[in-house]
Amino acid sequence: MIATLDRVSYSYPAGMSPALRDVTLTLDEGRFAIVAGPSAGGKSTFLRLFNGLVPQFTGGRLSGRATVHGRDTARTPTRALALDAGMVFQDPEAQSIVEVVEDEIAFALEQRAVPRPDMRARIDGALRSLAIEHLRGRRLATLSGGERQRVAIAAVLAPGPRLLLLDEPTSQLDPEGAALITTAIARLHREQGLTTLVAEHRLDHLLPLADEAIRITGGAVASLPPRRFALEYEGAPAVVRLARRLALDPVPLTVAEARAGHAASLAHARVRPHPPPPTTGDELIRAEGLTLSYGSLPALRGVDLRLREGETLAILGPNGSGKSSLLRAIVGVARPQAGSLRFRGQPPPASTAERSAFAGLVPQEPALALYHPTVAAELATSCRSRPAAPATGEALARWGLTTLAERDPRDLSAGQQQRVAVAAMLAHEPPVWLLDEPTRGADPAIRAWLAERLRAHAAGGGGVILATHDRELAARIATRVLRLDGGRMEFDLPARDAFGSGGPLPTPAAQLVAGAILPEDVLP
């Protein structure tokens, strides 16, 4: 075995309740384990036990004993444990210090005075393991998120750890970037037998690789075989949820497995009748030929967009495709060099403050904007700025925040904080809601809450534009899908055509059952 936890409990310095409770677990050499559970449930704390960041960096109270290679992680300096347990964090930008890829990988080796020839060999090995030899001389600032995260993994691998810890390594990435990371991790495990622990919400590609699944809820830890975990976990991938509805046994973890093992059951599956498309009303927004560049960098190239009352438009596309720029152009934070924009047929106001009264934008990481000591004060600030906004008490009630009104936003859980941040940006109830990656790093509960809010707003005659990598959320609530690539519009289709079996972006359910888009479309 490579690591053990023996009756480990841990509380953060200011924690009211333990972040981990009485955890006993052994991890065998060469295992691949996924760590899943709700946001703020203890996943990151759990991973940090293995390299001593908990409690050495975080402080707090630890009881019980955690060991890696027989070394007590609470007593061995983290810097020394880094040789045994390498850790990769969520944000690729927050963990790099050097400008060039090769130097970034070399830095930890330089600190250990590894001789130059040996250093070169180790760097070559790490680059080869992650299939990023071609990035060797590139500046980190010019890499995509997926490439940067692979460089971060290579930098952790170079000193030769035997345990690899990854804390939501794909949460900041688009599907293509996430697939690159997943492939790289799978390859490392397969070819080097590296013991791997991955905490993640997006389990579609990871679950099939896992030898075991560690579920963490409220600090309680349970280790399960992957298929049993899949049957129980509410945030399981769409294929698993479809299999649960059809009672497929054994439960498949991938589309290919489902096709190979359950073709007959899938062929006879019945799909519930589709509800009629929602009635749409007047035109809310019309954009024609929007063209925008940042210096010499083109962001939008002649993009057209229309949104009517009752519609939810999902904008999909890889990182850098222009999704955020399109939303920023609508609210006036970015000024297009060409094209026209109309709000209800009229030219929009000039200022962002006035435009956002009609089209409110929730940007990425909206919690950054929170600065008041209470939730009520945050919403009051937003409501005070708009003459037509509801009273603070009413806004709190509409967003389900009345019970949190006097709490400090910084003391809330990640999910509650996300709700407050979204509410603060949209408290004035504008007719059009624009959201930029609102489910990045969010757990299933937050995604469900947000989907319900957006659906209710559209049903009430509002319009929603959602820029997202989360195809399942888009398939669940969108009426239309617009895909951008390189600033150009690739297609603008009804959601059922885009996500259906014959469409350009078929969902897992559509790939398995004709006529279905979501697992819930299939009758049990």
Place this chain on the structure above:
Amino acid sequence: MSTVAWAGWVALVMAVALTTTNPSSLAILLSATVLVAIAAPKTERAGLGIRYLALLGIGLFALSIGVAVINTGSGDHTLFTLPRLDAPEQIGGLSVGGAVTAEALVGGAIRGAVIFAVLLGFAVFSGAVSPHAALRLAPAVLFHSGLAVTIGLALLPATLTDIQRLREMQALRGRRGGVRELHALVVPAVMGGLDRAMRFAEAMEARGYAAPPAIPAGTRLAGLAAAPLLVAATWVWFYYPEARWAGAAAAAAGAIAIVFWGWDIARRHKTTRLTVEHEPPALFVAGRVSLALAAGVVVAALAGWAPAGYNPFAGLAVPEFSAAGAAPAFAAAWPLPFLAFSETRPRAEASSSVPSLP
């Protein structure tokens, strides 16, 4: 330009700015610094950093003059008179307002120009030098201090980007901005900066950075003893002239202790380098000469040899121009020919997804 060369330049700018009070020298220094700031290669983020710090410098320049206006009372050339408020003697007898003199304004402008030059010099340095390269410059004994500076250098552009994003977010909440809503920018930017610093430090720790060598007790003791020995030496030297020999002995012991402490840690803290920064001979010489000149300026100021200092309260005379005083300030323009003939780095970064406000 190399990291050492930039370090030499910024050291010279700081040394001249902090030791001169002569307006003509300061004007020359400011001109040189602005020209270097314009010519220096910079990414979008670095450009943003220079812009914000330059704005901060201008703000502090204005504040310095504002303080001079409020806190008046000296000088013969009264420009105008403000209502005067005198605090009671029991709480210090401070006065605010009264006669605003030309001397006070000139004094405030000199202080403001010094602050502006220091901020601009730091902004250019942080934009031109990678944090990693700066960390490599730090001697082993100062590794942790170097690490703290590195984190600061790495986080400055990100914090400035945060401020820009926060301005946008406040506009999206319908806020109009302005001084009264400054806390809506400052509070989240500071909180976000601290959070980012913690995450950065955590990531570095987890990757084994800054692994310190095991320091023997004797070396630690030498480090601990150095400071009290030097303090005692100074005390004896100035207050007991008859025992200066003891003060000199204590100073020597303190110096030996601190040198031994640094030498032993440096000896134990072994690192290697994958690549060595290429530095053309001319640049090598220029960087070191700049460092030496900075040291010379500081030593001259400490020894009281600073030429042509300027005191506006001594009659508000026309500042004397001293070639010896202006020469170091003029020398601060030395990077210009190197920058003019060097290749520039790309100005755009693919990862800087937050563009400038229109």
